[in-house]
Amino acid sequence: MSRSNADVPVPPWRKSRKSVPLRRQLSQDLIVEAGLRILDAEGLDGLSMRRVAQELDTGPASLYAHVANKEELLELIYDRVLGEIRLPEPDPSRWKEQLREYAIEVYRVLGEHADVARAGLASVPMGPNALRVGEYVFGLLIEAGMTPRDAALGVDRLALYISGDAYEGSLHFAKMRAAGQEVEEYFRAFVGQIEGYYRSLPAEMFPHTTKHVDVMIAEDGRARFEFGLDLLLDGLTARMP
Amino acid sequence: MSRSNADVPVPPWRKSRKSVPLRRQLSQDLIVEAGLRILDAEGLDGLSMRRVAQELDTGPASLYAHVANKEELLELIYDRVLGEIRLPEPDPSRWKEQLREYAIEVYRVLGEHADVARAGLASVPMGPNALRVGEYVFGLLIEAGMTPRDAALGVDRLALYISGDAYEGSLHFAKMRAAGQEVEEYFRAFVGQIEGYYRSLPAEMFPHTTKHVDVMIAEDGRARFEFGLDLLLDGLTARMP
DNA sequence: ACTTGACACGAACGCTGTTCGTCACTAAAA
DNA sequence: TTTTAGTGACGAACAGCGTTCGTGTCAAGT
Numbered sequence: 299m300s301r302s303n304a305d306v307p308v309p310p311w312r313k314s315r316k317s318v319p320l321r322r323q324l325s326q327d328l329i330v331e332a333g334l335r336i337l338d339a340e341g342l343d344g345l346s347m348r349r350v351a352q353e354l355d356t357g358p359a360s361l362y363a364h365v366a367n368k369e370e371l372l373e374l375i376y377d378r379v380l381g382e383i384r385l386p387e388p389d390p391s392r393w394k395e396q397l398r399e400y401a402i403e404v405y406r407v408l409g410e411h412a413d414v415a416r417a418g419l420a421s422v423p424m425g426p427n428a429l430r431v432g433e434y435v436f437g438l439l440i441e442a443g444m445t446p447r448d449a450a451l452g453v454d455r456l457a458l459y460i461s462g463d464a465y466e467g468s469l470h471f472a473k474m475r476a477a478g479q480e481v482e483e484y485f486r487a488f489v490g491q492i493e494g495y496y497r498s499l500p501a502e503m504f505p506h507t508t509k510h511v512d513v514m515i516a517e518d519g520r521a522r523f524e525f526g527l528d529l530l531l532d533g534l535t536a537r538m539p
Numbered sequence: 540m541s542r543s544n545a546d547v548p549v550p551p552w553r554k555s556r557k558s559v560p561l562r563r564q565l566s567q568d569l570i571v572e573a574g575l576r577i578l579d580a581e582g583l584d585g586l587s588m589r590r591v592a593q594e595l596d597t598g599p600a601s602l603y604a605h606v607a608n609k610e611e612l613l614e615l616i617y618d619r620v621l622g623e624i625r626l627p628e629p630d631p632s633r634w635k636e637q638l639r640e641y642a643i644e645v646y647r648v649l650g651e652h653a654d655v656a657r658a659g660l661a662s663v664p665m666g667p668n669a670l671r672v673g674e675y676v677f678g679l680l681i682e683a684g685m686t687p688r689d690a691a692l693g694v695d696r697l698a699l700y701i702s703g704d705a706y707e708g709s710l711h712f713a714k715m716r717a718a719g720q721e722v723e724e725y726f727r728a729f730v731g732q733i734e735g736y737y738r739s740l741p742a743e744m745f746p747h748t749t750k751h752v753d754v755m756i757a758e759d760g761r762a763r764f765e766f767g768l769d770l771l772l773d774g775l776t777a778r779m780p
Numbered sequence: 781a782c783t784t785g786a787c788a789c790g791a792a793c794g795c796t797g798t799t800c801g802t803c804a805c806t807a808a809a810a
Numbered sequence: 811t812t813t814t815a816g817t818g819a820c821g822a823a824c825a826g827c828g829t830t831c832g833t834g835t836c837a838a839g840t
Contacts, residue, residue: 437747455767462703506678526696529774
């Protein structure tokens with residue numbers, strides 16, 4: 299048997315190995331990043347603590363030194379995604395356009411990480427990026443002259459509306475993935491199913507629904523989102539002194 | 540030993556025993572009702588197929604003859620709850636007031652079965668009661684003279700808003716139950732936490748948020764719901780020819 | 781009276797989030 | 811340089827989940 303490796307002196311140029319330790323170094327960021335990767339690739343249903351651990355070549359117990367539980371991990375992932383929201387310089391004279399652009403930017407970001415909305419609505423968002431975004435919208439309304447109370451309520455309701463819509467989108471995305479379908483394929487099948495069901499309803503019980511089936515299935519998710527958004531924005535305009 | 544009971548003739552007045560069979564008779568209604576009972580008493584987290592089976596003195600496998608899976612059971616429970624929504628005779632000349640009353644009625648019903656909203660937003664509601672309620676609101680807007688397209692989108696967005704708000708309420712309810720707290724106790728603790736957190740933020744990064752902490756925590760869930768509701772209703776008014 | 785089909789249900793599979801105890805390692809103290 | 815303390819990685823296990831399979835039993839139809 300040869301001598302133990304511990305006996306031979308370590309070459310000086312390898313002295314500072316602190317940067318690349320032999321022991322796997324976990325961290326909260328690594329875990330959150332791995333979780334987001336899985337969320338994007340396999341959806342919320344595929345995101346288990348075991349799956350995250352596997353992604354990091356370790357066991358599930360190792361994660362709990364950096365993350366309290368799955369719920370906290372989901373919150374961290376959600377806030378990490380909110381960090382992708384780009385906010386233009388606020389210009390209170392254009393508050394309505396900017397609020398609209400903001401909402402659509404959030405819609406875009408949440409759409410890019412489709413299933414994250416299902417995770418985010420599982421708790422009241424309070425992370426640093428949620429605060430940053432909230433401060434932006436709140437300040438925009440305040441600077442535009444709105445009452446602090448109305449501004450606070452407006453921010454709150456707008457956030458609820460956006461997350462609610464994203465959540466609904468997440469559901470469809472999850473079903474689509476579960477069925478192994480492509481976006482277009484799923485969408486067509488779903489709309490067709492609704493249409494057929496509506497048309498099969500008894501006209502005497504559902505006169506309006508059966509009469510206007512075509513318009514009820516006409517608009518896609520984006521148009522529906524913008525319609526509701528404009529309802530809210532018009533409502534806010536009426537409350538702007 | 541006496542003669543077998545099978546030998547003695549059955550009295551004619553006990554002939555029709557079909558109504559009370561010896562064999563336990565399950566049915567979808569029984570399962571849905573048991574599920575709703577558990578949902579109300581123990582919350583969505585306490586509602587498992589095993590728990591429902593236990594409530595009906597049977598094994599979990601027995602349920603699957605009447606219900607495809609847990610998701611379908613949740614949909615059935617949700618629609619069963621929507622059945623509690625009372626709808627007054629539609630009067631298109633008062634469409635705005637009636638729409639408002641309708642929304643608050645749904646808010647009430649979903650509030651009475653606190654955790655059902657978490658179950659309902661897990662899929663697009665398409666049960667008979669969802670249709671009934673949808674036809675009501677849709678018809679109200681149509682008869683009031685609104686474009687079919689705007690009416691359809693309005694119904695859709697209003698439903699999203701109401702369920703989204705109820706969902707958020709469900710989350711708080713679940714946390715409250717998990718912490719074993721009473722409503723008031725939980726609410727005070729939650730608001731106090733938010734308030735303290737907001738006040739601890741650096742004022743240079745969050746000037747507006749820190750300045751208006753008091754108004755941001757002033758309104759309760761009901762007032763926030765009505766504020767958003769009125770935003771939407773005002774927006775709809777602008778689209779009424 | 782016999783067959784058929786529906787349904788109740790025990791047992792099991794593979795999965796989940798989380799905890800416990802142990803062990804390896806680093807960094808500070810002696 | 812040796813000892814000590816403490817942190818974090820992690821294997822194993824627990825209790826619970828949704829769901830499926832196979833078997834058995836009952837009620838209605840022939």
